[in-house]
Amino acid sequence: xxxxxxxxxxxxxxxxxxxxxxxxxxxxxxxxxxxxxxxxxxxxxxxxxxxxxxxxxxxxxxxxxxxxxxxxxxxxxxxxxxxxxxxxxxxxxxxxxxxxxxxxxxxxxxxxxxxx
Amino acid sequence: xxxxxxxxxxxxxxxxxxxxxxxxxxxxxxxxxxxxxxxxxxxxxxxxxxxxxxxxxxxxxxxxxxxxxxxxxxxxxxxxxxxxxxxxxxxxxxxxxxxxxxxxxxxxxxxxxxxxxxxxxxxxxxxxxxxxxxxxxxxxxxxxxx
Numbered sequence: 001x002x003x004x005x006x007x008x009x010x011x012x013x014x015x016x017x018x019x020x021x022x023x024x025x026x027x028x029x030x031x032x033x034x035x036x037x038x039x040x041x042x043x044x045x046x047x048x049x050x051x052x053x054x055x056x057x058x059x060x061x062x063x064x065x066x067x068x069x070x071x072x073x074x075x076x077x078x079x080x081x082x083x084x085x086x087x088x089x090x091x092x093x094x095x096x097x098x099x100x101x102x103x104x105x106x107x108x109x110x111x112x113x114x115x116x
Numbered sequence: 117x118x119x120x121x122x123x124x125x126x127x128x129x130x131x132x133x134x135x136x137x138x139x140x141x142x143x144x145x146x147x148x149x150x151x152x153x154x155x156x157x158x159x160x161x162x163x164x165x166x167x168x169x170x171x172x173x174x175x176x177x178x179x180x181x182x183x184x185x186x187x188x189x190x191x192x193x194x195x196x197x198x199x200x201x202x203x204x205x206x207x208x209x210x211x212x213x214x215x216x217x218x219x220x221x222x223x224x225x226x227x228x229x230x231x232x233x234x235x236x237x238x239x240x241x242x243x244x245x246x247x248x249x250x251x252x253x254x255x256x257x258x259x260x261x262x
Contacts, residue, residue, distance in 0.1 A: 010150025011143040017201035018142035036245040057154030070249035108188035109218035115190040
């Protein structure tokens with residue numbers, strides 16, 4: 001059942017993105033930035049946590065989960081250290097994604113040439 | 117007569133059909149990436165005996181690895197131009213934008229090429245994500261007390 005929910009939720013988010021892309025002048029860069037902000041906004045009221053609990057992987061794959069993980073790490077540290085904690089914990093949960101993307105990009109950029 | 121013919125030609129090339137088709141393709145591919153994510157989470161948590169939370173980190177690293185690799189090998193661009201938002205909205209789009217920028221600008225040197233341009237496209241996601249997460253986190257601290 002969780003697979004069906006994963007499919008529907010991830011597909012639904014991509015569907016909204018595609019509809020925005022086709023019907024407005026916004027580029028994919030605009031859309032991903034907006035979706036990250038939406039993810040952070042939804043987690044302000046713990047709505048995205050609820051979605052993750054029900055949907056599982058399907059909610060963690062779209063870029064909205066990036067915003068959710070950013071604010072989640074920040075609030076976790078903020079509960080111990082107050083306002084400075086917001087800055088300390090910002091990248092706690094997204095560090096793995098950003099680090100792996102940088103490292104893989106560096107390695108692949110060394111060994112592969114652009115295809116034209 | 118000229119006007120009628122023109123209208124006919126316009127009607128046959130109207131993009132409404134392709135928009136619905138694009139949306140459907142994005143829905144199916146995005147959904148499939150979500151299912152793959154859930155499959156990987158269960159695969160890792162079952163085989164490596166780790167919690168679901170740790171397994172989801174493993175899943176994201178795996179997806180980023182394959183998106184970067186396929187971008188470097190050259191055929192991920194074709195998939196993206198077919199599925200559009202179906203592959204750009206998931207975390208694969210983040211990895212794709214970084215790897216394609218890295219490979220594209222590497223010839224301009226390691227510092228001003230690769231180093232300066234690696235976040236050319238992904239930088240906006242990080243910037244607006246961090247600023248909005250900081251702002252909403254501040255609001256939540258002030259209003260709800262954390």
